Amino acid sequence: MSASFNSNFSGHDGQKCTKGLCANPSAECLEKESKRLNIGLMNNMPDGALEATERQFLSLLDSASDGMSICLSRYSLPGVPRNEFGSRHISQFYESAENLWDTQLDALIVTGREPMTSNLAREPYWESFTAVLDWARDNTYSTVWSCLAAHAASLYMDGICRIKSDNKQSGVFDCARVSDHPITAKTPSCFKLPHSRWNGLPEDELTAKGYSVLTKTADAGVDTFIKQEKSLFVFFQGHPEYESNTLLLEYRRDVGRYLRGETNRYPLMPQDYFDRDTVIALAELEQEATTRPCEELLSEVSRIIEKINIENTWHSTAMCIYRNWLQYISAQKNLRLQRTRGKVEAFGVMTRMPTPTIPISASPSSDLAASSHGPGTISISANSVLTVL
Numbered sequence: 001m002s003a004s005f006n007s008n009f010s011g012h013d014g015q016k017c018t019k020g021l022c023a024n025p026s027a028e029c030l031e032k033e034s035k036r037l038n039i040g041l042m043n044n045m046p047d048g049a050l051e052a053t054e055r056q057f058l059s060l061l062d063s064a065s066d067g068m069s070i071c072l073s074r075y076s077l078p079g080v081p082r083n084e085f086g087s088r089h090i091s092q093f094y095e096s097a098e099n100l101w102d103t104q105l106d107a108l109i110v111t112g113r114e115p116m117t118s119n120l121a122r123e124p125y126w127e128s129f130t131a132v133l134d135w136a137r138d139n140t141y142s143t144v145w146s147c148l149a150a151h152a153a154s155l156y157m158d159g160i161c162r163i164k165s166d167n168k169q170s171g172v173f174d175c176a177r178v179s180d181h182p183i184t185a186k187t188p189s190c191f192k193l194p195h196s197r198w199n200g201l202p203e204d205e206l207t208a209k210g211y212s213v214l215t216k217t218a219d220a221g222v223d224t225f226i227k228q229e230k231s232l233f234v235f236f237q238g239h240p241e242y243e244s245n246t247l248l249l250e251y252r253r254d255v256g257r258y259l260r261g262e263t264n265r266y267p268l269m270p271q272d273y274f275d276r277d278t279v280i281a282l283a284e285l286e287q288e289a290t291t292r293p294c295e296e297l298l299s300e301v302s303r304i305i306e307k308i309n310i311e312n313t314w315h316s317t318a319m320c321i322y323r324n325w326l327q328y329i330s331a332q333k334n335l336r337l338q339r340t341r342g343k344v345e346a347f348g349v350m351t352r353m354p355t356p357t358i359p360i361s362a363s364p365s366s367d368l369a370a371s372s373h374g375p376g377t378i379s380i381s382a383n384s385v386l387t388v389l
Helices: 013-019 027-034 047-064 084-093 097-102 126-139 148-158 203-208 246-259 276-291 297-305 315-352
Strands: 002-005 036-042 069-076 107-110 142-146 163-177 190-200 212-217 221-228 232-236 357-359 368-370 378-380 385-387
Touching: 002 047, 027 036, 027 315, 036 047, 036 315, 047 069, 047 084, 047 315, 069 097, 097 126, 107 126, 126 148, 142 148, 142 315, 148 190, 148 232, 163 221, 163 246, 190 221, 190 246, 190 315, 203 212, 203 221, 246 276, 246 297, 276 297
Parallel strands: 002 069, 036 069, 036 107, 107 142, 142 232
Antiparallel strands: 163 190, 163 212, 212 221, 221 232, 357 385, 368 378
């Protein structure tokens, strides 16, 4: 079927489907309902990446929907700093995270953002983030924590601190499947996925705290890992949702930061991403920029990269992983609906049972007289009956 944004913008659209079910739905009706998924996107990305992130996740969910109808609602965390454009876009299309408390969603996707402090627990949105995590644990079938959100979630849940690398882990990395799980079913044993991060989580600490590592890379450590709580939490240190040019745009942004003097380190080129001629041209430009940095050189970077065509070598794997995720959510929803149906049927049988009558011996002195058998007991004449409701 397809994925689309929630146009209702009420914060409660996720409740509609369940309320639309009849009192005793058929198995066919339950199966159909389980394929209608309401998913929230908690988009914490910087202002310039808001729309691109929306597009990436919507496109990936759409391609992975495979017979399911996905309604995607957008949410934002209070405390995330925004410029004028970002604030306007959020006010037009997003609900506040606080509206989740009264909303029924099947699943949630939470993105990260570049931190303002070295300690994630000191970020201005930390309290709101942890409240969302607590809500998601009890109110979703599954939640995806993307990149820095995965770091923040594991820090809050289990005190696992991320470790900063000497260089940014950027590029398209070879990943290997290291354990079996429905989330990675039918994926190749080895595949490629984009990564873009300075920090990583130590595998030994994750496994010691009950996380299961599903995939990892030789160059950048753990890739995908999970933890089963009341909700299945899925953590990506990489970015399956990235479009073909996302790493290119990030590289250009980071070069611009160096040329403007905002950082003193020239960025490394994304690994296994550019073709050979582009690598040579960008390496020559890097040598000139580090010798004579000036912002005018950024136009030369743009000239080089705007000519290249990046092949998306990870889309098929990303689509498979997210299809598995959607199918897991659908299956869990179906189980809940089946249980609800069973309870309705059981209650219906009880209400249709004939009302039993039970003769009770009584005092011969009266048709209905109080007895001394104890508090709350009565004696009823032999010709009387007590109806049990």
